[in-house]
Amino acid sequence: MAQSNVYSLNIVGYVNKVVPSGYSLLANPLSSGANNADEVGTLVDGSVYLTWNGAGFDYTSYDSGFGGWIDAAFNPANPPKLSPGKGYFYFNPGATYTNTYVGEVVPAPGAANSLVLPSGYSLVGSVLPVSSSAITAAPVSLPLLDGSVILQWNGVGYVYTSYDSGFGGWIDAGFNPASEPGYTVGDGFFIFNPASATPWEQSLP
Amino acid sequence: MKKILIAVGLAALVSSASAQGLINFLNSPATLVTLADAEGNSLGSTPNVAGQFYFQLFIAPAGTSSDAAFVGGVLATNQASAGRFSGGVNVQVPGYAAGSTVAILVRGWSASYGNNYATALEAWNQGIAGYIGSSAIAPNFTLGGFDGTATLPTLPAFGGSVGIQGGFTLVAPPVPEPTSMALAGLGAASLLVFRRRK
Numbered sequence: 001m002a003q004s005n006v007y008s009l010n011i012v013g014y015v016n017k018v019v020p021s022g023y024s025l026l027a028n029p030l031s032s033g034a035n036n037a038d039e040v041g042t043l044v045d046g047s048v049y050l051t052w053n054g055a056g057f058d059y060t061s062y063d064s065g066f067g068g069w070i071d072a073a074f075n076p077a078n079p080p081k082l083s084p085g086k087g088y089f090y091f092n093p094g095a096t097y098t099n100t101y102v103g104e105v106v107p108a109p110g111a112a113n114s115l116v117l118p119s120g121y122s123l124v125g126s127v128l129p130v131s132s133s134a135i136t137a138a139p140v141s142l143p144l145l146d147g148s149v150i151l152q153w154n155g156v157g158y159v160y161t162s163y164d165s166g167f168g169g170w171i172d173a174g175f176n177p178a179s180e181p182g183y184t185v186g187d188g189f190f191i192f193n194p195a196s197a198t199p200w201e202q203s204l205p
Numbered sequence: 206m207k208k209i210l211i212a213v214g215l216a217a218l219v220s221s222a223s224a225q226g227l228i229n230f231l232n233s234p235a236t237l238v239t240l241a242d243a244e245g246n247s248l249g250s251t252p253n254v255a256g257q258f259y260f261q262l263f264i265a266p267a268g269t270s271s272d273a274a275f276v277g278g279v280l281a282t283n284q285a286s287a288g289r290f291s292g293g294v295n296v297q298v299p300g301y302a303a304g305s306t307v308a309i310l311v312r313g314w315s316a317s318y319g320n321n322y323a324t325a326l327e328a329w330n331q332g333i334a335g336y337i338g339s340s341a342i343a344p345n346f347t348l349g350g351f352d353g354t355a356t357l358p359t360l361p362a363f364g365g366s367v368g369i370q371g372g373f374t375l376v377a378p379p380v381p382e383p384t385s386m387a388l389a390g391l392g393a394a395s396l397l398v399f400r401r402r403k
Contacts, residue, residue, distance in 0.1 A: 093364030
């Protein structure tokens with residue numbers, strides 16, 4: 001009797017990301033499976049992860065002095081889940097280093113991504129591990145939403161850019177014309193969606 | 206009059222837009238607090254028995270480098286982990302808005318001196334047993350919180366690019382030198398002789 005072989009087609013790779021001392025706004029660009037923080041990158045003692053819950057940050061720290069993963073009250077906690085598409089602040093207490101993300105590219109060939117951008121602020125990153133000089137252009141393909149705000153982190157504070165057709169397109173915080181923001185693989189950013197939930201769809205280039 | 210009212214209204218709007226600045230007032234595994242005897246010999250990290258030491262956050266305008274210019278703020282105690290202390294995460298820094306830059310330093314001392322730094326320093330200077338010490342200054346520390354536009358992440362007081370670099374040491378009070386002890390003894394003896402002659 002003939003047996004049919006079942007093949008799973010996927011792309012595996014790695015992404016190197018420079019992580020400076022202090023806070024970085026990151027997003028895991030590859031799926032490592034469970035995508036818990038302890039398998040997504042180098043585990044640094046004293047590091048802090050801030051994930052967005054829709055209204056504020058949830059605090060988790062890896063601290064060997066208190067037995068490993070802890071919450072803001074020093075109680076034991078689970079490592080945060082950092083699936084591709086989810087942005088997070090990461091505090092590096094030491095010197096700059098390069099983190100290597102290893103895992104599968106999402107989506108698999110022939111499939112597509114659809115990340116929901118809820119109404120209001122959300123902290124996200126590109127599910128597909130790509131960069132672009134214009135965040136709404138392929139392959140990043142963030143949907144162009146009138147009245148939306150994008151906040152990117154420059155190491156000290158947020159860089160504010162908004163798309164507002166009433167002011168001619170992309171503007172800065174002072175309503176001056178601005179360039180469309182770019183996107184670098186592994187970066188996280190805040191997006192304010194002024195409308196109802198909208199999908200961010202991507203496919204392999 | 207109308208203009209004044211509008212100005213007052215706007216000022217209220219602006220002040221309510223920016224929330225109080227926040228700090229994570231704790232140290233890390235790489236920035237431990239240690240003890241030293243009067244000669245400066247290390248005695249290792251503060252013991253893992255909570256509540257034996259107080260730590261206080263001191264604040265000054267950004268760029269301040271003089272210890273004397275700092276004003277005391279929130280208190281913390283050491284934790285049940287050697288060399289560690291915590292006063293909490295997302296602790297408010299009164300008088301400074303989220304996103305503002307300040308200079309910070311941390312002072313620590315034995316809880317047996319009480320919870321006031323000035324009193325503790327006085328006791329230490331009198332040679333009463335205990336420990337006291339101060340961290341390095343972080344001259345340009347950015348406070349977290351809602352800055353009117355978005356929520357800035359709250360930085361830990363120690364580490365990173367703008368936090369206090371390295372741990373610090375609490376030192377025992379200086380032991381009176383043998384010569385001064387001898388002089389004091391001599392003084393007491395001569396007083397006795399003087400009394401007997403009288």
